[in-house]
Amino acid sequence: MSQNKTAGAVAKRHMGLKTSRRIGNTAIYILLIAMSVIWLVPFICILLQSFRVESTWQVGYVVPQKWGLDNYQNLFKTDFPRWYTNTFIAALCTAVLQTVIVLCMSYTLSRFRFKMRQPLMRFMLILGMFPGMLTMIILYRVLKDLGMTQANAVPGLILVYVASSGMGYYVSKGFFDTIPKSLDEAARVDGATRLQVLYKIILPLSKPIVIYTILTAFMGPWGDFVFARYISFGASAGKNVAVGLYDWLSKDQINKSYTMFCAGGVLVAIPVTILFMCLQKYYVEGVTGGAVKG
C-alpha cells in the first residue's frame, strides 16, 4: 500500500518534471523564433526595398507599393560596377597573398623554437595595441608618392591589407599547435628537410585552417571601410563597395539613392553569403578553435 503511494508520488514528480521541461522548451522555441525574426528582418527589409520603384528615398513602410528592377538597372549607370570590380580584385589578391603570409608566420611560431620567438610574439602583441588607423596618415602619403592612391587605389589597398597581415597569426597558430609534433619528428628522422615536412605532412593535414584563412582574407576587403576611404580619398574610381555605398547614404545623396543602396547591398551580400555558407563548416572550426587559444 505504502509502496504504491511512493510509486504514485514518483510518477507524479516525473510528470511534473516532464511538463516543466516541456514548458521550458516551449519558451525556448518562442525565444528562438523571435530571435530568428529579429535577426532576419533587416535583411528581408533591404531585399524588399531594393525592388521599390515608386520612390528612391527612405520611407516608413517595408513592402513596396510598386515593384520593379529599376534600382538594379540604375546601379549600372553609376560607378557601382567599378567599385564592385575594385573590391573583387582586392579581395582575390588579398585572399591569396594574405593566406601565404599568415600561414608562414603561424606555422613558424607554432613549430620552431628559436631564440627570438617569445620576444617576437610579445613585440607583436604590443604592436597590436596601437590603433592601426594611425598608420594610415603616413601610408596614405607614401602610397600617394608611389602613385597607388585615388583612382589607382586597388594595388595600394592590397599592399596595405597584405603587408601587416602577419600579425593576425593567432587562430592558425592555435590550429598548428594541435597537430602532434611527433609527426614532424618522425619525418625529420627519416631525413626530410623542414620544407618537406611543411608541404608533405603539415599542409595536407591543415585543410580546414587553410580554407578558414582564405575565407576570412577574402571577406575582409568587402567590409573594409577605413583604409579604403583614406586611400581612395576624393576619387570615385578608386572606391570599394563599402565606401561607395556609404557615400550614397550621406545627407545630400540619401534621397536620390537610398533604394539603390539597398540593391547594391543585395548584390554585394549574395555572392559573399553563398561562399560563406558553403564553407561555413571551416569557419566555425576556425572560430571555435581560435577563440580558446586567444
Added chain:
Amino acid sequence: MANISDLEYLRLSKGQKLLFRLKRFFTDSLPNGLKNFFVRIGKGIGSGCQKIGSECKDIVSTFVHGDWKTKLSYLVMGFGCLARGQILRGILFLLFEIVFIGYMILAGGYWLSMLPSLGKVGPTETYNELFDTYTTTYNDNSFKILLYGVLTIFFIIAFIYTWRQNVKQNQIAEKILASGKKLRSGKEDLHSLVDDQFHKTLLALPMTGILIFTVLPIIFMVLVAFTNYDGAHDGYASNLFTWVGLKNFNTMLSWNSAGGTQSYAATFGEVLTWTLIWAFFATFTNYFLGMFVAMAINKKGIKVKKLWRTILVLTIAIPQFISLLYVSKMFAKDGIINGTLLSLGWIKQALPFWEDPTWARITVIIINIWIGIPYLMLITTGILMNIPADLYESARIDGANPWQQYTKITLPYMLFVTGPYLLTSFTGNMNNFNVIYLLTGGAPTNAAASSAAGSVGYTDLLITWLFKITTGAESQYYLASVVGILVFIVVALISLIVYNVLPSIKNEEDFQ
C-alpha cells in the same frame, strides 16, 4: 591588509568573498604587479647594458686574438669569409657594406643632418614680372626628412648588427678551422635555409611587411605627436613642420578651454569614459547573451538545432557595413522602425534614437548585441560541448538546480577557457571603429567640445574621434597622434592588469 587564513576565507559569504578578492587586487596584486613591472624594466635595462658591455669586450678580444684575416674584416666586411673560402657569405657582407656606405654618402647623411630641424627652407615664391604670376619652388620636405631620417636610423642599426655578425663569423670560423673541421660551403648555406634555418626563410616576408607597414609608421606617428604636423604645416606644399616638444600633450591634457567652451582634457575624459563603458557593455552583454543563446540551442529536446544556428550564422556572412548602415537608417527619425510604430499608433512622435545622447548610446549597445550574438554563439557552442557531461550528471544527483549548475560548473569553466578571448574582445571593442562610425558617425554632436577637434559626438570612441581629427577641417595629425598614444597607454594598462590577474593567459604551452 590583514591576511586571513584559507579557512576564514571559506567561511565568508559570497559577497564578502568577492569584496575580499577585489580589495586584495587593489591593495596587493596591483601595487605588486606595478612594482614587478618596473623592477623587470629596470632589470631588463641593466642586463641590456651588461650585454652590450660583454659584446664590446668580445669584439676587442676577437680583434686581439684573431689572425690578419679577421683583423682586416673589421674594416672590410666579409673579407675573412672570402679568404677562408665562404664566397657566398663574404660577397653578401661586402655588398651590404658597399650599399650602406654608398647610401650614407649619397642620401643618408643629408636626412640625418636635417632630422633635428626637420627642414630649414620652406616653399618660396618668386614673382614673375612678365606674366604677373607667382611661381612656387618647393625646398625642404619635413615629411620626407622625418620618414627617411627614421629609416636611416633603422639602416644604421641594421648595419651595426651585421657588422657584429661579421666579426662573430670570423671568430667562429677560426674556432672551427682550429679544431680541424671544414667550414660550411655556400651550397650548404643555401640548403640550411630550407632546413635548420627554415624559420628565417618563412619569417622573412611577413616580418618585412610588418616592419615597413606597421613598425615604421607607428614610430613615425609617435614622433609626429612631438611636432606641429597638420593641414597648415604639411611639411612641403604649405609650411614646414617642426619639433614642438611636449606641447601637444599639454594641449590635450590641460583643463584650459580651447576653441569651444570645453577644454581638451574634459573632452578626452568624456570620450574615454564612454569608450570604457561601451567596451564593458559591448563585451559582456554579447558574452552572456551569446552564451545563453548557445545553451538554449544546445538544450536537450530542442529540434532543428542546425536551422537556428544557420539563421544566426547567416548574419555573420553578410558584410558588416551593409547591415550596420541599413540598421542605422532603420532607426532614423524617418526610418522603418519609427514609421511602423507611428502607423501602429503606439507612439505619437518619432523616437529620438540617434538624436538624444542617452538614447543613442543605448541603441548602439543594443544593435551591437544584434551584431555580436551570432559570433559568440558559435564560439561558446564549441566550448560548452567540451564540458564533461558527468559533471552535470553528478550535480543533478546532488540536487543542484539549473541555475546552480550554471554558476558552479558552466560559468567558471567558460570564464577560465575564454579569459584571453574576453581580454582581446574588450580591447577590440575599445577600438571598434566600424560599429560606431557606420551606425552613428559619433552623433549626436557634443556642442560643448572644441570644434577644432573635428566635432566630437556623444557616441564617439577614442578611435572614431582620432579618425575625425585627421579628416577634420584642420587635419591636426599631431593631435590624432597624441590620442593614438593615449589609446595605446590605456589598452596596454588594461591588458597588463588583466594579464597579471588572469591565470589562463599566462602559460602558452599549457594549451599545446
